[in-house]
Amino acid sequence: MxxxxxxxxxxxxxxxxxxxxxxxxxxxxxxxxxxxxxxxxxxxxxxxxxxxxxxxxxxxxxxxxxxxxxxxxxxxxxxxxxxxxxxxxxxxxxxxxxxxxxTVERTAATSALAVDRLARPDAATLAVIGSGAQARAHLRYVRAVRNFTSVCMYGPELTEADAPDDVAVARSAGEAVTDADVVLLCTSAAEPVIDASALAPGTVVTSISTNAPRAHEIAPEALADLEVYGDYRPTVTAAAGEMALAAEQGLWSPERLRGDLPELLTDSCPLPSGERPVFFRSIGLGxxxxxxxxxxxxx
The missing domain is CATH 3.30.1780.10 (ornithine cyclodeaminase, domain 1)
Known part of the structure; x- marks a missing residue:
């Protein structure tokens, strides 16, 4: 049959x-x-x-x-x-x-769920690093869970004419993240694109995976200065490039992961303390x- x-x-x-x-x-x-x-x-x-x-x-x-x-x-x-x-x-x-x-939709929506749980209630300033389909989907989904009064986007080839509605265009990634409450990293970079440890306490940074081996959008050594979360505890620490590298170099331990999305959505892990920047890493899940x-x- x-x-x-x-x-x-x-x-x-x-x-x-x-x-x-x-x-x-x-x-x-x-x-x-x-x-x-x-x-x-x-x-x-x-x-x-x-x-x-x-x-x-x-x-x-x-x-x-x-x-x-x-x-x-x-x-x-x-x-x-x-x-x-x-x-x-x-x-x-x-x-x-x-x-x-x-994949574009589910990746962006996963980041948005994390932002909704991790960002401060009064978070108002958003920075998006990247300007492709993934970046624009992230913008759409986070706007569905939070109201941002200011949005800035940076991409090497992004112009004001190409930017989404009500989005300012930054001249660099560093300029985009200045004073941001939430930073969405949506690049295909295999190396760090911002200095996450230099961000203000309570700032939320999300990062996604690419096909490059051990790709990481922030430096592995920055994890020690961040409050770190992931999409799923049993898998993210081994698959995320910056986490694996930091663990191998003795700079960070998987036991320091504060929580994952299942825990965040069921109030089973601590929320950010507000004392350090916050990093959420997704690797993509079935x-x-x-x-x-x-x-x-x-x-």
Whole structure:
């Protein structure tokens, strides 16, 4: 008997609040033990490149996103991503979708959930480092959870004509983060782009992953001066570049991670003290991909 899998090759518009609600529910279920998140796995390819697999279970659905990174000769590497959802009751496939745009959405929404829990109640000034799709998605999602009276963005090629509405353009990353209450790092950099330890106490910095090996948007040695959180405690400290490097160099210990999103959303870890800058690191999780992919099953 043949099975025809619904294939979504172009992500439809998903309401911002629906994505936030789906991820909030998924992380809360993860805290309760009714969802499962396994570490990502990396398979190295014999001719170079790799394929990363992100797996998770929520309720009666299993999801896996596979993301190949395929270096090319004389041109940019090919990077794709596909998410498959299976029923854990029947074992039958429910959905296959191109996860490129889905990854942008779930990454930005995850950062926004963290900002909502970690930023001071009166946080009003936002800085976004980066100007691509990920940066613009981050801006959209954090604006859905907090009201910012001032927003500044920096990108090497960003002009005022290209900037989002009501967003000022900075001349440098350092200028953008000056006096910021929240800083969103949304770059593909493999090296630090700001000095996080120089920020004011209570300032929240979020950082995401890229394909570069051990990529880090802040310096590993800065972690000792920050209050550090991650997306999921069992996986982030080994996979995040700055955390792994800092631990290897004896500059920081994974035991110093103050909390993760499941804990933050269920009040199971301490909130920032306000005495140091705050750093939130996400590496990307299968539970995020699955939670958003399940929204595509709705009629």
């Amino acid at each position: 043949s099975t025809r899998i619904p294939v979504v090759e172009q992500l439809p518009h998903l309401p911002t609040n629906d994505v936030l609600d789906a991820l909030r529910t998924a992380f809360t279920e993860l805290a309760a033990g009714t969802a499962v998140q396994s570490p990502q796995t990396v398979m190295l390819l014999p001719d170079g490149g790799d394929v990363i697999a992100y797996q998770a279970v929520i309720g009666d659905a299993y999801g896996v996103k596979v993301s190949p990174y395929l270096p090319q000769t004389n041109c940019s590497a090919v990077v794709t991503a596909w998410t498959l959802v299976l029923s854990t009751r029947t074992g039958r496939p429910l959905l296959l979708c191109d996860a490129h745009a889905l 539970i995020e991909d699955l939670a958003v992919a399940r929204l595509l099953e709705r009629p």
